[in-house]
Amino acid sequence: MVRSDALARLHAMQAGDLPVHGGRTLAYVYDSGLAEVDRIGREAVAAYAGSNGLDPTAFPSLLRMENELVGFAADLLNAPDEAVGTVTSGGTESILLAVQAARDSRPEVVSPSMVLPETAHAAFHKAAHYFGVRTVVVPVGDDFRPDPWAMGRAIDGTTVLVVASAPSYAHGVVDPVSEIAAQAKAKKVRCHVDACIGGWVLPYAERLGRDVGEWDFRVPGVTSISVDTHKYAYTPKGTSVLLHRSPALRRAQYFASARWPGYTMLNATTQSTKSGGPLAGAWAVVTTLGDEGYLALTEQVLGAVDRLVAGVAQVDGVRVVVPPDATLVALACDETLDPFTLTDEMTARGWYVQPQMSFRGRPATVHLSVSAATADVVDDFLEALDQAAKASVAAGPVVVDPGVVTFIESLDPARLTDDDFEGLLATSGLMGDPDAGLALPERMAEVNALLDVAAPSMREALLVAFLDRLARPVRY
Numbered sequence: 001m002v003r004s005d006a007l008a009r010l011h012a013m014q015a016g017d018l019p020v021h022g023g024r025t026l027a028y029v030y031d032s033g034l035a036e037v038d039r040i041g042r043e044a045v046a047a048y049a050g051s052n053g054l055d056p057t058a059f060p061s062l063l064r065m066e067n068e069l070v071g072f073a074a075d076l077l078n079a080p081d082e083a084v085g086t087v088t089s090g091g092t093e094s095i096l097l098a099v100q101a102a103r104d105s106r107p108e109v110v111s112p113s114m115v116l117p118e119t120a121h122a123a124f125h126k127a128a129h130y131f132g133v134r135t136v137v138v139p140v141g142d143d144f145r146p147d148p149w150a151m152g153r154a155i156d157g158t159t160v161l162v163v164a165s166a167p168s169y170a171h172g173v174v175d176p177v178s179e180i181a182a183q184a185k186a187k188k189v190r191c192h193v194d195a196c197i198g199g200w201v202l203p204y205a206e207r208l209g210r211d212v213g214e215w216d217f218r219v220p221g222v223t224s225i226s227v228d229t230h231k232y233a234y235t236p237k238g239t240s241v242l243l244h245r246s247p248a249l250r251r252a253q254y255f256a257s258a259r260w261p262g263y264t265m266l267n268a269t270t271q272s273t274k275s276g277g278p279l280a281g282a283w284a285v286v287t288t289l290g291d292e293g294y295l296a297l298t299e300q301v302l303g304a305v306d307r308l309v310a311g312v313a314q315v316d317g318v319r320v321v322v323p324p325d326a327t328l329v330a331l332a333c334d335e336t337l338d339p340f341t342l343t344d345e346m347t348a349r350g351w352y353v354q355p356q357m358s359f360r361g362r363p364a365t366v367h368l369s370v371s372a373a374t375a376d377v378v379d380d381f382l383e384a385l386d387q388a389a390k391a392s393v394a395a396g397p398v399v400v401d402p403g404v405v406t407f408i409e410s411l412d413p414a415r416l417t418d419d420d421f422e423g424l425l426a427t428s429g430l431m432g433d434p435d436a437g438l439a440l441p442e443r444m445a446e447v448n449a450l451l452d453v454a455a456p457s458m459r460e461a462l463l464v465a466f467l468d469r470l471a472r473p474v475r476y
């Protein structure tokens with residue numbers, strides 16, 4: 001018997017998720033606030049859900065949409081006429097491919113490496129892990145930007161790629177791209193600018209007369225740029241654009257295999273069969289909004305950021321870590337309140353803000369990705385933040401049981417067993433009813449505080465063990 005209530009069941013399940021509209025979810029989602037544009041994007045996704053991007057000759061409309069989307073991005077980022085690009089599934093895939101292409105363009109390098117600031121997105125570490133590229137990590141200064149000379153000094157004969165962010169996710173500042181790219185160019189090494197989150201905002205910010213520095217293809221030495229449409233181009237999830245300055249720089253990104261009896265596999269991305277839906281959705285939204293639409297949305301979102309930054313200065317115990325260059329704001333707390341309690345208190349008031357763990361001696365912070373839709377609710381946000389800060393002060397510090405700290409310190413992250421993890425859950429009281437399985441507590445402050453005291457490698461191991469527990473099949 002075929003059931004007819006799948007959509008009703010879907011919507012019921014979805015009600016428990018974070019809202020993707022309304023501007024109150026300040027991570028993971030990007031909301032233009034334009035319902036009609038959203039509708040067009042979603043209808044386009046649905047119309048192309050069954051089309052296969054594997055073979056552009058079989059689905060020529062997908063090839064056309066891809067070339068038009070890449071063309072739009074190339075114009076936006078001032079790419080030279082010979083620039084080329086690929087639509088990928090997201091920022092991480094664009095970064096993976098940039099690293100893979102850089103590695104494979106230098107087959108003579110036995111142990112390839114890349115130079116990146118400590119603030120570069122974790123996707124570069126994933127690429128390093130997948131492709132056997134060593135990371136040479138350069139610290140950032142008090143302004144959360146790396147010293148370009150230190151980046152230059154870190155380049156050696158094994159360096160296949162140098163990385164800069166425009167801007168960085170965690171602190172929202174643009175790296176000194178011109179100086180970094182100059183160092184890379186002088187040493188004939190590729191330089192990738194990760195503009196995944198800022199690449200659709202900064203060009204319009206510049207047109208609006210804001211000083212955003214130099215970071216796009218006008219900078220000599222920048223060889224590739226990633227920019228995600230599924231972030232600030234406000235398209236449905238599932239697309240990013242990876243641009244290369246020339247076809248020669250892209251060549252190593254392609255994979256072809258005729259070493260089997262079936263069709264010759266020929267891919268520009270890690271996926272082979274891929275839905276045409278995300279590309280169609282991105283194309284539909286980008287061509288609907290166009291330059292004019294994005295200029296207006298950027299003016300709106302940057303206005304919201306300005307008001308938010310000014311308003312945070314009036315909230316006791318909370319401050320902006322560093323003046324943001326685009327739409328991402330990091331908040332820090334003074335010793336009177338705990339940032340993880342603050343995020344819980346914001347959740348309790350209907351706002352999602354994202355905790356960021358302490359790192360390399362710098363304290364934990366709270367991340368905000370501000371959307372155009374947030375512009376209408378900035379005053380409500382500030383009101384909620386003020387109340388949340390007061391409630392956090394009243395709640396007092398989150399103390400991790402010293403016994404739990406000792407237990408964590410006794411564990412080896414490289415060899416964390418199921419028993420260790422079980423022991424930790426029991427010691428920390430996270431496993432309520434063992435028969436009911438793992439359930440997320442309502443308040444996350446204790447969990448976050450516990451992760452925060454763990455070393456990064458331990459954090460990784462604990463979260464992997466945690467996800468492994470969550471990802472278990474539901475059998476009927």
Ligand SMILES: Cc1ncc(COP(=O)(O)O)c(C=O)c1O
Nearest residue numbers: 090091092121123169194196197
């Ligand atoms: C600067 C930057 N790079 C890369 C990524 C990874 O993008 P995605 O989550 O689409 O894979 C992000 C995501 O927020 C980002 O902010």
